[in-house]
Amino acid sequence: MEQKRVLVTGAAGFVGQFLLKEGKKRGYDVYGSYRNDREKAILNDASRSFFLEFSERETLSKRLEAFAAETGGFEYVVHCAGVTRPERIEEFYEGNVEFTDFFVRELLRTQPGFRKFIFISSLQAMGPGDPKTMQPINEESPVNPFTPYGISKWEAEKRIKAIPNLDWIIFRPTSIYGPNDVKFVHTIVDVIKKGFAVRLGSKDQLVSFVNVKDISRALWDAIDRNVSHEIYVVSDGQDYSPSLVNEYLAKHLGLKPLKIKIPRSLLLGISYVRLMLARLMKKPLHVSPYKIKEITARNWRVDNSKMVRELDFKPEFNFEEGLKDALLEDGFIKD
Numbered sequence: 001m002e003q004k005r006v007l008v009t010g011a012a013g014f015v016g017q018f019l020l021k022e023g024k025k026r027g028y029d030v031y032g033s034y035r036n037d038r039e040k041a042i043l044n045d046a047s048r049s050f051f052l053e054f055s056e057r058e059t060l061s062k063r064l065e066a067f068a069a070e071t072g073g074f075e076y077v078v079h080c081a082g083v084t085r086p087e088r089i090e091e092f093y094e095g096n097v098e099f100t101d102f103f104v105r106e107l108l109r110t111q112p113g114f115r116k117f118i119f120i121s122s123l124q125a126m127g128p129g130d131p132k133t134m135q136p137i138n139e140e141s142p143v144n145p146f147t148p149y150g151i152s153k154w155e156a157e158k159r160i161k162a163i164p165n166l167d168w169i170i171f172r173p174t175s176i177y178g179p180n181d182v183k184f185v186h187t188i189v190d191v192i193k194k195g196f197a198v199r200l201g202s203k204d205q206l207v208s209f210v211n212v213k214d215i216s217r218a219l220w221d222a223i224d225r226n227v228s229h230e231i232y233v234v235s236d237g238q239d240y241s242p243s244l245v246n247e248y249l250a251k252h253l254g255l256k257p258l259k260i261k262i263p264r265s266l267l268l269g270i271s272y273v274r275l276m277l278a279r280l281m282k283k284p285l286h287v288s289p290y291k292i293k294e295i296t297a298r299n300w301r302v303d304n305s306k307m308v309r310e311l312d313f314k315p316e317f318n319f320e321e322g323l324k325d326a327l328l329e330d331g332f333i334k335d
Helices: 014-025 037-043 058-071 090-110 148-162 185-193 212-224 243-253 264-281 289-296 305-311 319-329
Strands: 005-009 029-034 049-051 076-079 116-120 168-173 175-177 196-199 209-211 230-234 258-261
Touching: 005 014, 014 029, 014 212, 029 037, 037 049, 049 058, 058 090, 076 090, 090 116, 090 148, 116 148, 116 212, 148 168, 148 289, 168 212, 175 212, 175 319, 185 196, 185 243, 185 319, 196 243, 209 212, 209 319, 212 230, 212 305, 230 305, 243 319
Parallel strands: 005 029, 005 076, 029 049, 076 116, 116 168, 168 230, 175 209, 196 258
Antiparallel strands: none
């Protein structure tokens, strides 16, 4: 098999680490981007790393030119890096839209053998599905993002598709979870260990998930199959009640937490206060009003039939199996 030189941006992050591992397992010449010494240490392979910081422009261009002269350049770039928790809302646009546009154009200019740009977008770029019909979201569903993050991802997609002579693939994953998932799995485990199972959405809410190992395999499958100019919404193909998160985790942890339902109106009120304080103190906001509206939207169902049909996508994990796998790998339980 031809060894392809690939850059995975955001490689030190939750999803990026699994993308890096899967690419190396398949024998690709994979480089991971990093922004600081801590991220470089996580990559643990100095000979296969590439410094990439969103705020830089001129130095990045020079470094890409030097890399191309030394190695022949990147042939593929998997753009997993992005702004998710900025101090200013404007940073979503600056990092996810403007930098992506600049980065792609510099890749085309500086990398002589550049072949394809793979963009990890988000289901938030489309917004939730119809709450009345509860029809699942697919690639042809109406686009109506309402979070600053989702809007920035949608705008980035439009920029990518508008660049002449660019070969691209866009993935719109639903909620991704798995081992080393400190923002989702670890957070809920901590709450359950304190004796509580917290429910946020309505009782008839349906959501979707995809395991980080499954989406990593799907992405590299798309590269292997030489797919071009395609968009894929990504999930494991099943619908879930959000209460199953607590139910499955508590079951595998052997705990019986107290079930608590928090009203959406209360959450929104608290989030608006936190938003005001975050702006005054110039600190990142982890739970914004937009986030509350996102996680309580009634319909996050996903129709992944295009991926199944075109990429032969066969998820290894359903949600319960994936959560158990995460608990095992992270040492919360023993097999």
